[in-house]
Amino acid sequence: MATQRKEVLVDSVYSVIALLCILVACAELCGASAVVDVYRLIQYDLAGVPFGSRLASLNHHAGSSFFAPGADLSRTVVMLPVRELNVTFIREYIGQRKPLGGLLFLLPRMFSSEYKDSAGGGDDKPGKELLRNILVELERLLIHANIRYPVYFAFEDDKIDAVLADVKRNDATGQPATATTGGYKLVVTAPEPRKLAPPTITNIQGWLPGLKADGDSNQLxxxxxxxxxxxxxxxxxxxxxxxxxxxxxxxxxxxxxxxxxxxxxxxxxxxxxxxxxxxxxxxxxxxxxxxxxxxxxxxxxxxxxxxxxxxxxxxxxxxxxxxxxxxxxxxxxxxxxxxxxxxxxxxxxxxxxxxxxxxxxxxxxxxxxxxxxxxxxxxxxxxxxxxxxxxxxxxxxxxxxxxxxxxxxxxxxxxxxxxxxxxxxxxxxxxxxxxxxxxxxxxxxxxxxxxxxxxxxxxxxxxxxxxxxxxxxxxxxxxxxxxxxxxxxxxxVLDGMFTFYDLTSAKLYIYQVASVTFDLLLLLVLGSYLIILFSFLVVTTRGLDDLISLFRRPPSRKVKTA
Amino acid sequence: MTMFHFFNCAILTFGPHAVYYSATPLSEYDTLGTSVKAALVYLGTALVKLVCLATFLNVSESDSFDPYQELLKALIGFIDVAGLYFALTQLTHRNISQNHKFQAVGLGWAFADSVLHRLAPLWVGARGLEFTWDYILQGLEANANLVLSISLAALGSLMWLRKNKPRTLIPIIYACAGIVSTMPSITSYLKRGLGWHFAEVVGFELFVSLVMAFFSWQLFSTCQKPSA
The missing domain is CATH 3.40.630.10 (Zn peptidases)
Known part of the structure; x- marks a missing residue:
């Protein structure tokens, strides 16, 4: 609670940090809007044929399913809540192997193991049945396809819902991402997935021996x-x-x-x-x-x-x-x-x-x-x-x-x-x-x-x-x-033709980013501000003539004032 | 892109200082040494302030605005004024006019303040992917701070260096200097006592800095007249 004191300290500490500038030079903090746990689509080879998602690292802008038709999505991570999933879209993109920047499926909140509210089935049965069918279909498509971009699953929560709502709004109006309209970048830093050693499978057995009549129990x-x-x-x-x-x-x-x-x-x-x-x-x-x-x-x-x-x-x-x-x-x-x-x-x-x-x-x-x-x-x-x-x-x-x-x-x-x-x-x-x-x-x-x-x-x-x-x-x-x-x-050791790859879960960083256009514009504004400031200062301290003479004479010569 | 944004924010934070130095006659009289000395004095002052803050300030239990603590902080803030006094009067400068001396000291002071307080957060934060308005606002704050520092230096030079100033103006000069030197406390009150947002605080600071600059300019020029 001691934020007041903390702020004073932080203020002072910053001075110290600046003194130790070398340290700061290597510091890289991540001030992301949100960090969420994501779970990667399985990656495996079946008899040498690749299946599943073949990539793990992700660094693209977020998009929703509300993009303009025919838009180029090869640099967009499409966020799809499975509750409102359009299976034809998935079928089209995975079936025809259209390029995407990545896919992020949002699973309903109740799927999360942290979700505790109502356990057990019974409630809202038709909705559940529908969801189940969609997920079964989705899963069948995903695990039997060779997907060249990262595919992740995440559970819906407040943060990610807010991001999704923003992204949807932008996509609906067709605006490009800017600082004020909130473009989002989804980043997962991960190395290249590596092959796992052939997995070990473990069987456990236990006996309850019966009552021996006479002779060996194995006769039972x-x-x-x-x-x-x-x-x-x-x-x-x-x-x-x-x-x-x-x-x-x-x-x-x-x-x-x-x-x-x-x-x-x-x-x-x-x-x-x-x-x-x-x-x-x-x-x-x-x-x-x-x-x-x-x-x-x-x-x-x-x-x-x-x-x-x-x-x-x-x-x-x-x-x-x-x-x-x-x-x-x-x-x-x-x-x-x-x-x-x-x-x-x-x-x-x-x-x-x-x-x-x-x-x-x-x-x-x-x-x-x-x-x-x-x-x-x-x-x-x-x-x-x-x-x-x-x-x-x-x-x-x-x-x-x-x-x-x-x-x-x-x-x-x-x-x-x-x-x-x-x-x-x-x-x-x-x-x-x-x-x-x-x-x-x-x-x-x-x-x-x-x-x-x-x-x-x-x-x-x-x-x-x-x-x-x-x-x-x-x-x-x-x-x-x-x-x-x-x-x-x-x-x-599991035999068979399966080879698995590691990296099953990761942290997804969601950044709100400004577009390059915004920064260009900012640079323009700042440049003109400094020029105006310069002119204003020259005019007030040395007079207008000096300002004009600055432009007339070559800059190498010193301007002398009376 | 992120380096670009960092570059933009750095221009906004440190550009005006450079522009001020090159656009005014300061550059012609080569007052850089004075500015550097002032910056060093600022460093020493900051250290003393840090020690004082750490020694005298209690860890407050609540997040609210505590008047007693704030008063103490404001008093410690006056160490700045003492530092400025030292920079203006005690440092042996090359024989430059009073007119340029206060500007050079104010500039060095503001620049050191910007470097110490803003460079580190800027380097750490503005290079990240996440966009916030904070660093742009912080740059604007640096501008306001430059104006305030120069105003304070101007008022200080009127108080301590100029002997033959009109008697009627003296209370006004002291009042203005008081306001300018308590600005950090005022902004902290606005931020935590009234819960203003950073953008509003920065706007207020810009406004006050312009007003104070106008006042100190007027005061300075009226004091200049009898001697001129």
Whole structure:
């Protein structure tokens, strides 16, 4: 608060600074109107073909979508709020590879992890659905294009909204940027993006061993519950994937907790081993799952009775699908589906069965269970997605955040999986018993689920940018250690044709700048001011004649006054 | 472009001093030495002032205008007058006329003030990309300050160097000198006590400087008459 004193001091300090002019000469302060965090569009090579934004540094004037048609935008950063995004404009510019100075997408305020107001879905559903569709389309365009200029995402806030309003006003009137009308320059200083070393992917597994009857525990059949935890999105630094596949991870952790309660008591310890696996590399054809399964020995692999993969189970719809790659007539599949179907009716869910054959020659692995199926392990994926996603789709995109998942849906899914598993393990199929009743100590713990969902919803998890010892990986490992035994962390190198580049986030400096014309004009005014001052002083102190004589005589000769 | 803007602001801040020196007879009588000495005296004064401010001024709790603190600041501001007195009377100048002496001292004084207070912010700020009117206004303020310094030097030379001045004018001279030397306090009051914007303050300073220049010119010329 001591600004008065401070100003006095600053005044005096300036004198000192001037004395130490050498120091000042190297000082470069940035008095920007605003500094905002921005997140760069992903840059990657797929089999050597470049995709994404190929540049990081930005230094251009800001523009909005209200420019005159046909204007040259190759030196303009176009600021586009996604709420009012014109998809045809984007399609035109990216599809036809028209030159731009850069693109800055403004994501709605509620997408920011700092935004706390109303959590959870439900409100304004049509608007959300529209926004989601726009973002999905935008993301698909961006990540499959080779863009030669920097593309950034930022969250809307008061400062940036004010800048945008100014820019729009100028563009609408068609005025060039001047000091008085407020031209803005957007600057991101960044080095050239560099290739990252082939990313490490980390799989975490934990066991809940069943009760040995007599002999080796490995003789017991195993049920695997698997969820892939990493994400891929247009902006890796904000790709949190609350639904894909944060919801699956949350469900897995909670199921592990519930069964650990049952398995610690010898009376309720089942005759099945439970294997929990958190796998990485999900967006890249479930590469982590593949590596993880390969690391098992044959006996273990054969002991797996079946595997349930959890993928995107947190959205509001009341319908889930069980995706399988064996024909539905298969006895095991039938058994699993029956189990889910019966429990689903009790928790007001609909579960459908979808069968998709595997084409071994096709490298694309759309579902995690397909990696199991390729090794002849019975497996199914529980997901809300009715159709198999394409490569790099539904893996935690721009829209996939906390506001688009519903806790209620996750609770229901957890109950569905836990209950049907428990009935299978304890041989209670078809009976209407409620093992994980809501109010019992075996009920789903909402606070626990919420806290994990919140943690995952603010942690970007794109594998190339997650280190081996990332706090999140450590947290997941610790959580599994708390509930299961023999927790094992496996580090593998992601194979495949992906090469990633660094620089996922940056600081954007917004400067209000004057145009060169303004400075030229200023120079003109100042020049004439000094000339007038000079003439005035000469006339008042020496007389008009002297002034005239100054121009008559050559300047080298001294003018003598009487 | 930013260097360009810096250049513009520097012209506005320091140009008038150069113009004043070259346009008036100061350049012919080679009074540069006097100006430099005055500037050095200003430096010393600034140091003394700094020490005094740091010693006597309390850290005020609020942002508001504190009359007692401001009074103290104004008193410390009078060290400037003492410095000017020293520059005008004690320095052994070459034998130049009183008429030119005060101008040279005022000019050196104003120039040193501009360099110390404005060059550093200008160098740091005006080269940045961000545009503000502040540096242009600051340049205008430097102009007002030049006029005020010369007026004060003129009044000072009337007070201390001229012996045979009309008695009726003496109180007026002292009043004018008082006003001019308390200008820093007045502007600080306007800025913080009344919450004026920088542009308004600069406008006021320009206005006052012109008025004071007119007064001191009139006073100087009336004092000149009997002897002339």
């Amino acid at each position: 059949p195993t049920i695997a519950i698997v969820a892939s935890y990493d994400t891929f999105g247009a902006a890796p630094a904000i790709s949190v994937g609350s639904d894909s596949n944060g919801s699956g991870v949350v469900a897995l952790v909670e199921i592990a907790r519930l069964f650990s309660l049952l398995y610690t008591n010898p009376k309720t310890r089942g005759r099945y081993n439970l294997l929990f696996g958190l796998t990485s590399g999900g967006p890249y054809n479930y590469n982590g799952t593949h590596k993880w399964l390969r690391s098992f020995d044959q006996r273990l692999r054969e002991s797996i009775d079946y595997a349930i993969c959890l993928n995107s189970i947190g959205s509001v719809d009341n319908e889930l699908w069980l995706h399988v790659s064996k024909p539905p007539e298969n006895a095991y599949i039938k058994q699993i589906f029956e189990g889910f179907h019966n429990v689903a009716e009790e928790v007001d869910l609909k579960v459908g069965l979808k069968h998709k054959k595997i084409n071994i020659s096709n490298p694309r692995v759309a579902w995690e269970h397909e990696q199991f199926s390729r090794l002849r392990v019975t497996a199914a994926t529980l997901s809300e997605l009715p159709l198999a996603p394409e490569l790099l789709e539904s893996t935690g995109g721009l829209f996939d955040n906390r506001h688009f998942v519903s806790e209620a849906a996750i609770f229901r899914s957890i109950k569905l999986v836990a209950e049907s598993l428990a009935r299978h393990i304890y041989g209670q199929q078809g009976k209407n018993i409620n093992i994980f009743a809501d109010d019992s100590n075996l009920g789903v713990n909402p606070a626990y689920v919420q806290s994990w969902l919140d943690l995952l919803s603010r942690t970007p998890r794109v594998a190339p940018f997650l280190s081996k010892n990332d706090p999140l990986i450590m947290a997941m490992k610790k959580e599994l250690e708390d509930h299961t035994v023999e927790v094992n962390v496996q580090h593998e």
